[in-house]
Amino acid sequence: MTSRLVVTPRAKPSMTVRAGVPFVALLVALGLGAVILGLTGAAPLTVYRTMFDASLNGARAIERTLTYATPLILTGLAAAVAFRMKAYNIGAEGQLFLGAIAASGLALQLPAGTPAVLMVGAMLLGGALAGALWAGFAAVPRAFLGTDEIITTLMLNFVALALMNYLIFGSFSFWRDPTRPVPQGNTIPDSAAMPVISGRLHVGFAIAVALAVLLWWVLRNTTFGFRVRTIGDSPRAARYAGIGVPFATLAVLAISGALAGVAGAIEVSGVTNRLDPKSLAIELGYTGIVIAAVARLNPLGVVPVAIFLAAIATAGGSMQSIGVRVEVVVMMQGLIFLSVTAGEFFVTNRIGLRPAGPPEPAVTAAAADALEGAS
Amino acid sequence: MNDSVLVLSIASALVAGTPILLAALGEIITERAGVMNLGVEGMMLIGAVVGFWCGVSTGSLTLSLVVGGLAGAALSLVHAVLAITLRVNQTVSGLSLVILGSGLSAFLGAAGETSLLERANGVDVDPLLPAALRDLPVVGPILFGHDVVVYVTVLLVAVAGRVLYRSAPGLSLRAVGEDPAAADAAGLHVVRMRYLATAIGGFGAGVGGAYLVIAVLGTWQTGMTAGAGWIAVALVILAGWRPWLALVGAYAFGALRGLGFTLQIAQVSIPSDFLTMIPFIAAYIVVVAVSASPTRARKVAAPAALGVPYHREER
Numbered sequence: 001m002t003s004r005l006v007v008t009p010r011a012k013p014s015m016t017v018r019a020g021v022p023f024v025a026l027l028v029a030l031g032l033g034a035v036i037l038g039l040t041g042a043a044p045l046t047v048y049r050t051m052f053d054a055s056l057n058g059a060r061a062i063e064r065t066l067t068y069a070t071p072l073i074l075t076g077l078a079a080a081v082a083f084r085m086k087a088y089n090i091g092a093e094g095q096l097f098l099g100a101i102a103a104s105g106l107a108l109q110l111p112a113g114t115p116a117v118l119m120v121g122a123m124l125l126g127g128a129l130a131g132a133l134w135a136g137f138a139a140v141p142r143a144f145l146g147t148d149e150i151i152t153t154l155m156l157n158f159v160a161l162a163l164m165n166y167l168i169f170g171s172f173s174f175w176r177d178p179t180r181p182v183p184q185g186n187t188i189p190d191s192a193a194m195p196v197i198s199g200r201l202h203v204g205f206a207i208a209v210a211l212a213v214l215l216w217w218v219l220r221n222t223t224f225g226f227r228v229r230t231i232g233d234s235p236r237a238a239r240y241a242g243i244g245v246p247f248a249t250l251a252v253l254a255i256s257g258a259l260a261g262v263a264g265a266i267e268v269s270g271v272t273n274r275l276d277p278k279s280l281a282i283e284l285g286y287t288g289i290v291i292a293a294v295a296r297l298n299p300l301g302v303v304p305v306a307i308f309l310a311a312i313a314t315a316g317g318s319m320q321s322i323g324v325r326v327e328v329v330v331m332m333q334g335l336i337f338l339s340v341t342a343g344e345f346f347v348t349n350r351i352g353l354r355p356a357g358p359p360e361p362a363v364t365a366a367a368a369d370a371l372e373g374a375s
Numbered sequence: 376m377n378d379s380v381l382v383l384s385i386a387s388a389l390v391a392g393t394p395i396l397l398a399a400l401g402e403i404i405t406e407r408a409g410v411m412n413l414g415v416e417g418m419m420l421i422g423a424v425v426g427f428w429c430g431v432s433t434g435s436l437t438l439s440l441v442v443g444g445l446a447g448a449a450l451s452l453v454h455a456v457l458a459i460t461l462r463v464n465q466t467v468s469g470l471s472l473v474i475l476g477s478g479l480s481a482f483l484g485a486a487g488e489t490s491l492l493e494r495a496n497g498v499d500v501d502p503l504l505p506a507a508l509r510d511l512p513v514v515g516p517i518l519f520g521h522d523v524v525v526y527v528t529v530l531l532v533a534v535a536g537r538v539l540y541r542s543a544p545g546l547s548l549r550a551v552g553e554d555p556a557a558a559d560a561a562g563l564h565v566v567r568m569r570y571l572a573t574a575i576g577g578f579g580a581g582v583g584g585a586y587l588v589i590a591v592l593g594t595w596q597t598g599m600t601a602g603a604g605w606i607a608v609a610l611v612i613l614a615g616w617r618p619w620l621a622l623v624g625a626y627a628f629g630a631l632r633g634l635g636f637t638l639q640i641a642q643v644s645i646p647s648d649f650l651t652m653i654p655f656i657a658a659y660i661v662v663v664a665v666s667a668s669p670t671r672a673r674k675v676a677a678p679a680a681l682g683v684p685y686h687r688e689e690r
Contacts, residue, residue: 166648293467327481334475345461
């Protein structure tokens with residue numbers, strides 16, 4: 001006798017399910033990746049083993065991974081706070097570039113003798129401001145005209161990218177090193193470099209984690225956070241409750257842009273030490289969106305997800321040594337995102353088998369539960 | 376006269392606009408059925424790399440475009456499973472598709488002994504019409520000087536416009552996108568139609584990507600769409616989900632993309648990075664302007680169920 005699949009919603013997914021499903025999804029993604037790798041003639045196990053060694057095996061590897069995770073945490077937070085209010089800011093990518101442009105500009109402009117604390121502080125603030133202002137180009141039309149922010153933020157990403165390229169590759173701007181024939185950003189002074197925690201890992205990581213905790217607390221415990229969540233759940237209810245939706249939209253998108261801008265500033269201060277379009281334009285903003293989604297828009301969840309993704313991304317460099325293309329890591333990220341996103345369905349629904357027989361009486365799972373409860 | 380700057384740039388606008396138009400046309404079908412697939416950029420890249428590989432191996436334009444389209448459709452089915460069957464957030468699924476598409480295309484494009492990065496274009500793209508027509512003053516290069524794909528695409532726009540508004544399947548498709556519950560009650564297969572519409576969208580994006588790499592650019596480069604897919608997504612909204620307006624918009628974007636070439640000949644020096652910005656700034660301004668005009672906004676409404684998964688039990 002044939003059976004058929006029955007899908008019933010889970011009332012409240014247990015912890016095991018919530019943690020177990022993403023884990024299984026991850027294994028599925030690794031399996032799919034192995035198939036693709038195998039088809040193109042690479043040895044999947046060697047690839048995964050090399051990835052693990054490059055990003056998680058040993059102190060140096062872990063430092064590298066956490067450093068890489070830093071901007072991803074921030075762009076993840078940028079997406080999480082905006083998406084929580086159903087303001088789909090896809091523009092973290094461009095806001096990050098603007099943050100990097102502002103921070104490197106400040107570092108080059110301020111006297112090199114400025115104390116490091118002031119210097120780095122100014123860069124972070126400048127980056128946040130620039131990111132927030134860039135987000136404003138999408139936030140203002142959205143708040144007052146209802147303009148679709150997905151499209152505006154996206155278009156602004158490409159404008160920001162072209163602007164950054166212009167500053168380094170297209171002109172002899174203030175940002176470009178005049179002494180070198182090959183276009184390259186001017187190196188920022190030592191006082192503008194982010195202090196180091198250990199090896200490559202810089203204080204920016206701690207800042208990112210602190211901002212994650214702060215954002216989590218603000219969304220959970222403050223009036224502002226309550227407003228954001230209410231608008232996200234029902235804009236109409238929020239309006240009836242007297243919440244100023246346009247203002248909240250502006251505020252949330254500004255915060256979102258500021259977080260992405262800080263990511264850019266931290267990258268300049270802690271990693272690139274100059275405005276370097278090649279190492280900044282690596283889709284940190286887009287990846288952040290998917291990180292936020294996988295973390296279910298929870299700021300605290302963003303941190304581990306970003307670190308995990310960073311572990312895969314950092315392994316890219318080591319792929320060369322075993323003759324596999326760097327691009328494999330982006331492909332793996334895509335597979336993992338899709339697989340984990342698909343897993344969401346299995347968190348909220350239970351799949352069972354039911355033998356196909358004569359039509360059963362229409363007793364749904366919910367009704368059955370209710371009956372049990374009554375008896 | 377046929378070598379004048381204006382004539383050449385209008386002619387090149389049509390060619391440059393065609394890949395965007397193909398992708399946008401597909402996405403219009405997808406979104407009209409209520410599925411929002413933001414993964415156009417990823418599907419175009421996959422279509423491009425597979426189409427280019429097919430071109431290098433076979434030299435056939437038709438085969439390359441069809442195979443590229445099928446590759447795009449295959450990738451779109453991943454989104455279909457997630458968005459339609461598993462009912463996940465379509466924005467997230469679409470973005471993941473872009474990441475997967477760009478990673479996979481870069482990986483495939485660089486794989487092998489002699490990778491596609493080092494291969495020359497294997498397909499000759501010839502003008503369709505006889506030289507007598509092509510050499511006509513002004514209208515020759517603009518209207519008659521193109522390859523077959525440009526004309527077929529215009530034909531497809533006409534067909535799509537006709538089918539969407541003047542045929543039973545088109546009505547069903549729109550019904551599924553406006554009110555899936557009512558469509559379901561009327562006996563339409565909501566899930567089946569949405570899968571089909573998503574696959575058509577993926578096919579359009581794949582063909583667009585393949586045409587872009589084979590006929591417009593001529594060589595494969597990692598991430599070579601450079602935002603064309605996103606322009607297509609924006610275009611769908613700008614055009615109010617209507618095929619003919621998408622055609623106008625796509626050619627306008629094509630003209631903006633070709634502006635650099637035009638200005639260079641006219642000896643106006645504008646940094647190339649600013650030229651890159653122009654289409655995106657234009658799209659931004661148009662989107663804001665459209666939303667600022669209340670009369671238009673009311674007429675140009677998105678499909679009511681766009682991006683909303685359909686679940687029978689919640690009917």
